[in-house]
Amino acid sequence: MPLPETTLPPALPDYAELHCLSNFSFLRGASHPEELVQRAVELGYGALAVTDECSFAGSVRAHVAAKAVGFKLIHGTEIVLADGLKLVLLAQNREGYGNLSALITLARRRAEKGAYRLTRGDLEGFGPSGALPDCLALWVPSFNPDPADGRWLAQRFPNRAWLAVELHAGPDDRGRLEQLQQLAADCGLPLLAAGDVHMHSRARRPLQDVLTALRLNTTVFAAGHALHPNGERHLRPRLRLARLYPPELLAETLAVAARCTFSLDELRYEYPEEVVPHGLTPAAYLRQEVEAGLAVRYPDGVPEKARAQVEYELGLIARLQYEAYFLTVYDIVRFARSREILCQGRGSAANSAVCYALGITEVDPAKSELLFERFISAERGEPPDIDVDFEHQRREEVIQYLYEKYGRERAALTGALITYRTRGALRDAGRALGFGREQIDALANTLAWWDKQDELPDRLRAVGLDPESPRVAKWLAVSRALRGFPRHLSQHVGGFVISRGPLSRLVPIENAAMAERSVIQWDKDDIDALGLMKVDVLALGMLSAIRRALDMLGARDGKPVRLQDIPRESKAVYDMLCRGDSLGIFQVESRAQMAMLPRLKPRQFYDLVVQVAIVRPGPIQGDMVHPYLKRRHGEEKIEKISPAVDKVLERTYGVPIFQEQVMQLAVVAAGFTPGEADQLRRAMAAWKRKGGLEPFEQKLIRGMQERGLPESFARRIFEQIKGFGDYGFPESHAASFAILVYFSAWLKRFEPAAFLCGLLNAHPMGFYAPAQLVQDAQRHGVTVLPPDVTHSAWESLLVELLPDHPPSRPRTVRLGLREIAGFNQAAAERIVAARQDGPFASVADLAARAGLQRPELERLAAANALQALAGHRRAAAWESAAVENTGQPRRHGSRSGHGQEAEQRKEKGSAKALGNRSSASDAANATGRSKNGMEEKDERGHALPIQGDLFAALPPPAEAPPPLPTPTEGEDLVADYATLGLTLGRHPLALLRDRLTAGRFITAAELRAAPDKKLARAAGIVTHRQRPGTASGIVFVTMEDETGPINVILRPELVEKQRRETLAARLLGVYGQLESHHGVTHLVAKRLVDLTPLLGRLATRSRDFH
Template sequence: MPLPETSPPPALPDYAELHCLSNFSFLRGASHPEELVQRAVELGYGALAVTDECAFAGSVRAHVAAKAVGLKLIHGTEIVLADGLKLVLLAQNREGYGNLSALVTLARRRAEKGAYRLTRGDLEGFGPSGALPDCLALWVPGPTANSIDRTDHAAIANTVPPANAADASNAAAIADGRWLAQRFPGRAWLAVELHAGPDDRGRLEQLQQLAADCGLPLLAAGDVHMHSRARRPLQDVLTALRLNTTVFAAGHALHPNGERHLRPRLRLARLYPPELLAETLAVAARCTFSLDELRYEYPEEVVPHGLTPAAYLRQEVEAGLVVRYPAGVPEKARAQVEYELGLIARLQYEAYFLTVYDIVRFARSREILCQGRGSAANSAVCYALGITEVDPAKSELLFERFISAERGEPPDIDVDFEHQRREEVIQYLYAKYGRERAALTGALITYRTRGALRDAGRALGFGREQIDALANTLAWWDRQDELPERLRAVGLDPESPRVAKWLAVSRALRGFPRHLSQHVGGFVISRGPLSRLVPIENAAMAERSVIQWDKDDIDALGLMKVDVLALGMLSAIRRALDMLGARDGRPVRLQDIPRESKAVYDMLCRGDSLGIFQVESRAQMAMLPRLKPRQFYDLVVQVAIVRPGPIQGDMVHPYLKRRHGEERIEKISPAVDKVLQRTYGVPIFQEQVMQLAVVAAGFTPGEADQLRRAMAAWKRKGGLEPFEQKLIRGMQERGLPESFARRIFEQIKGFGDYGFPESHAASFAILVYFSAWLKRFEPAAFLCGLLNAHPMGFYAPAQLVQDAQRHGVTVLPPDVTHSAWESLLVELLPDHPPARPRTVRLGLREIAGFNQAAAERIVAARQEGPFQSVADLAARAGLQRPELERLAAANALHALAGHRRAAAWESAAVENTGQPRHHGSRSGHDQEGEKRKGRGSAKALGRRSGASDATHATGRSKNGMDQRDKGDERGHAPALPIQGDLFSALPPPVEAPPPLPPPTEGEDLVADYATLGLTLGRHPLALLRDRLTAGRFITAAELRAAPDKKLARAAGIVTHRQRPGTASGIVFVTMEDETGPINVILRPELVEKQRRETLAARLLGVYGQLESRHGVTHLVAKRLVDLTPLLGRLATRSRDFH
């Protein structure tokens, strides 16, 4: 019996996808641009257009990926006009791209962050030759979810799209099409998007008729949201997240099937007529633009009229050299300057240097501390211009680390400014160049594991308790393959279909862009309108705007940016210097600080570096007594050596042994020895590796820089192999031992884990020394500077205050009768009672939730005379009741009202107008006074002596009333739980309030931490010491005095947790008690065994063995005990770092 005849499969048509969203259409697209490009290549597409909604944020990534695989990429954008008209706009050429970029900028800048708004008139505003010249338009007819308010979940989920949305008889649709045909003559199409729906044939016929009525040609398009059908579950989750609902409640907002992916051409041939597929290629052929065509030009304003950029740069460099070297320019510095100016001229970078120079000059004119750092500190030109502070005459600089002709990319100058005054610099740039020519670089915020689990779980309908339980058991170091184990730990079965889906979607979501934020300070400034280079949108912060590309995008295209960065330590130093100047009656400048003080180095050698820039981490504190810095260059090494690069490259121990004469320094060759002589034959810095490649292996300086770049990327991308062979062969040809060559190469590989350039370390070392000098000789002013610059650095104010007290500083609490907004030396406070030297009065800014305007009104009112009462304060300073309550809770009204309860009573009696209800006397408030203070706590801090167990356990009294402190919904410090909101039910006020018992010491302690985050009274563990001693827990001071290897127990409040990637899974925990810090080492097996205690304990008991080396003591833990219940209501927080 003959087989039945079968029709041959249709020939694979050529096709270009012209409507495709990536995940840079935030919470819409379900694939990375790179995935879309790769899939389009696999399917044999002729071209791919990435058309994210009113955005080019993913265009550079798509460009780089497409260029690597030879796929033609078209740049475009999808927009929905205010009247619901949906278009896909494609750039034909450079001019068209500029028009689209300007249009996206217009749409984004007129709307709030994350939104956009466009009208038909906006499309027509680009010249007389029709809408958006040099752009093509695809019309996607019919109502879509996009044409409804996409924040209105009900409107989307409960609206069923009409079956005949593109009905040819629809007069409005015909009018839309004709408008488009008229405005885009010969440049408009009607896009037919078929997704295997039940009426595809009918829809095709309707659209064909509509196109005929409008005079528009047809083409096929996919409305692609993902590269593969497998992303459908993720796409549904993204839709639910965008609408703030669950997948199950999203209704018709979800796509009905998984067809919005890049489909095989055979499938497309079965869906679309051949002519519609062929038309996509015709459209693609008209789009020739590539991002490689973008050209960037720096602004011209920085160059005076009549001078060329080269001449002006030369002029300013020569003037700077006179200032830097008043006795004459050293020959070495002169030769370096001439070499750099020649290379800068050859690469035409003069305008870049002059732009940065202009910014620094502005900051200095406003007395804003600033300093260049990074590889720019290798530049003698930057030193002459005052941008950096590393003297080329005293250093072995390598300019190619900064600029290289072979590198083919622009330089990058990082300049740090006082973080509290950087906004002045930013606004200067906006004022000088305008919002059309200057903007911050974007920063892409992506999903991490915890956020992906939370959002995916919420969208999939998991309960908040389940999500929180899982999220809270995750540590920042957990690997993806450990998630099933974490699920089991909270009672969820990773094998169940629902949980497995949660896990799979979360993994797919990890790394997805969530939204665009702003870079920490990278500015792009252009000669012409920046919006024609890249779209600009509003930042979340007022008065700022950002481009839609991030740092990596800028680097990929070779565009220049200026980094205007914020550095807290510069603010702290400036504040301290200003305070010393006010105290001494003369300006104090950095130049006035004596150099190379033995006392400063003595302090650093002890590891006494809390609060000091760059050397205050636990690892740096442990290294200081081992390295024992005795001169400035030692600080340069100190900054650089506690980094993953030197650690992984096995450079630390050889350096320390050779430095202290415990190991012989190997002599290799004069050229090699010269490069490594300052670091005892061990390469610590990137520049040394580059110099070794030049002098020992025959690399050119440019090739050495390429080696440096390969070092930084090899763990992610590979690519070191060609350099390995050349390096080893080159060293052998020059007579160097192969063992040395291979050791150097292994050390080079270590730099793939992050190593410092010497120039960068030197820039930071300057601030290390200045901050160390202030801590050693002016600890009170230094404390004020740190507190007033906070948040910054490694430590919370509580640890900074405790450390200052250990260094002889007296710290007084906030007080409305004396305090300013900021913490100050008492000598600077008018009418302050006499105090011993080195005394600081905390500022009102330390009170949680208290605002600066209210503090300034208090200070202004105080100048008219002392306050007589709380009511007088409220009236004269115009304080509202919430402001008084915060002051009372922080005990800042003590001088006017007595203890906290009395202050809370009087604050509650004041009307919001600032007028009191009654003029109560404070007599009786303090009658029991301090005699109650020593009672401390009963069984836990903050618990009243004699309180019932039921009250302590539940926080409720027998009548069911909640007795616990509660903050308001904005996170402000809680008012005391004495009065609550009962005043509305009280009878009319009496003349004098009843006597109120003062809080116990434990209750005061709880209130101190709740309002100030610290206490000036006894440390919490001092109150618990009897109980801890009974448990044989010793103090930090006793630990430091104990011998090495001793078994010991210690307990402390956890202040920091760290798990560096170079520590092989070890977790470092820092605790504190009333005598100082305690350093704890947790080995990986203990961390896994006692995970909850490791991650969650706030008061931690540690059973372990002492390890004392070089004056640094660690407690190596064997067992952990969570003692947190002893803290009661005391609120503490740790700072956890990777």
């Protein structure tokens, strides 16, 4: 840049930048912390303070980068007080860091997510040594500063406050300097130079402007003076600083830096104490609980193998002092058990004998072939990893338990850093550059949906943008720079950090978007980098479904049924799985899994472990599936490499399937230390985003060659590692999942009705809509009855559990009112409660006794749930529609009482299938109390809504029922789909079958029986469309007719040619050719016909591209 030079440059002064924002000051800073550190090193700065606005979110990254090069990093934060006073606060030592962290927590916790609030009062309550001990303060004065502010600060921070002079080639820097010198003298503060750095280099100016525009929700064109007038807010060369600032102002920065000695390395994590009973050491308590658990697990005596394993593990745990960690997880699991919340641990340490004994997992390590020795690595010094899955509808109880037990000062969720991905970057950059919403949507959506990134120019043209235009070029360039930038801090799905002392002195805590949640400002990687401990408390829908099914079985049979009670290794279960009959079963219900089951033919538990892991992009892209299958079925010889390697790969027929195997191979075959193997694992997960696998490639191949392994083998292993990429699946997780596969399969095989109820009541979850689950259950001999106000509860139940069920109707399910779109639980519970006092006489009676409003009645009528009271759904609708006019809306009495009751129950979160009835009847008892103490009951003793009584006494105006025609089967079917999303009547295609047969369309059943390569036509309702990334443009469509699902394969050429049919048809006709292998039949489409018009208004929904 131009600068008139008349004097020689002064000697390079030393400098420490003390006011610097990274991109963790979201939408302000335009450089990564790593970039800032690196640039500061290049410029020869003495130190750098990363002072993100009221945040330490970027501090770990900066720390790691600085530590790697031995550069001095200072931790601090920029804070603007509520009255506008702007300060930079720096931590001098561990104590000061803790104070700052607590201050940020205070400021963040009292404001909404993303905001903070701090007042002067917050800096006044501290001790005699002034505010915020062990911290230094820099005042960043405004354009028109008030000396009183400076005096206040000087008083609060005696000998610890400075006035920061920040010169950015403004209109009159000389005048500003003079003004601030005068100000400093007025309030007795020393001056120092600072940069208000927003980016590491001037070149980030466009990106910084874009961030500003996004922050203000405008465009760069309209952002105006909110943009910085120039690019001076970067890390400036010392030569330039020397020309801008008097030397003593620069020297002062070093004096300040010298007073800040804190490093994040000083942080020490301490496990909570209360998981150990008083008087016991953690080791003794763990030993005690493990022994107790072993006695339960092995009532006939602990097998030798298990005993040895336990001793080995306890030894390792003791050496690494991880007892408290295992006990913490144990405590959580025990809490869940006490509340009958189903849970299951997974992760490397979960499948240990210790965890099995503690009941954290059901996977018996003695019975499986899992190798345990690497579950925690002594070398890594990293805490062990256990994730615990809980029923998704009840996980919140566990989370609240943690908050309650440890307090919000000591427990918080891990943050999850949301960074810009390509689509979001395009979207926001486009917005800031003033592109229209339509264009942005078009581009961002097509990109994510259909196209790969190198097709971008074509895509641009397709949405009417010129890839050559300067604006578009800027859009793309800015998007590229924005990609990977942190966007906001969210909450990790369930990672909890719990500490012994106040957590807020370790890391700032802020509010999450969700009420009642607080998160720390560090994410998983940060926690790993600092070696802190976290427990993952995750939600799993299938656990809810299993729990519900088990509860129902227990209620039916009069004795509790637990997971342990399910018989293991049932042949019938494996037979069913081998047929690919797996709809609804955990993990193996997808189409790809269904197709794999008959090929893999699982016959024992370990086969399920492989089954879960093998249908993943990793093994598929690494080309491991076919070799595995061939070798398993003895069609290919298992090659011998070396004893060590063979041992690692033995259980998977010489093919690496699991992440652990890759790591183990690196150790035994290439001489990696376990720590290096772990680095390899991390690199594997990240190489697609960041690259960086090359050093490992050389080391791996060299290492294998040195150990006498052929280079070809080494290369193949390396290729497989690359194929794993992000998707390598750990064996420990697969084992935990496999046990749930088995349990859910057992339920489907032996208790299909309870299983259906469980799935429906835990919905939404899994891969299939209720309609498919119901049809599948019907095909398996389950009778499904429609929702009916005279029988149904809120949830779907086995009829045996309903008070008035006919004597013997096994395998029969009564659908719950929750299947009715838009119906609410409170109303359903009032219906159930009212029903206990006697049957309903009419719709009006129902409305009065259950306190139903017209919209609620109309939903019931539309779903045909009033049939028993009012005849067909139209008549019911007519009757329901009249209800509101018979009285005023009920504002209290039954209604409000129930509402509160329901609310309270919701808070407790224990909306269990069977609990509903009892709690609902409690609510009914409460009904008799009206607000003003008046008791108003009808002759049966039911409370009546007070307002309605006046009119209820009058007979409704005489009204002849209108001539509403009975709906046809087709009309009923449409209405069923519209209200329930499913029909219990005939399948829509059964109604159309005659017309389809005339068009020579055959059924799914006929298709399954037809020979390979046969040309065939089939038609069905589209239920799923998928375009897996691994299938090079092929689209998989699943459709169903009245006899079952039909798998269709669309090649890319056909998709391109028949886009409309591919994407929009709800009833699709396919002309194609059969491909049938191992009992799995696909129809490879040659031509598509959109038969949707045949459906009329049938409201089916396809779950597209999930």
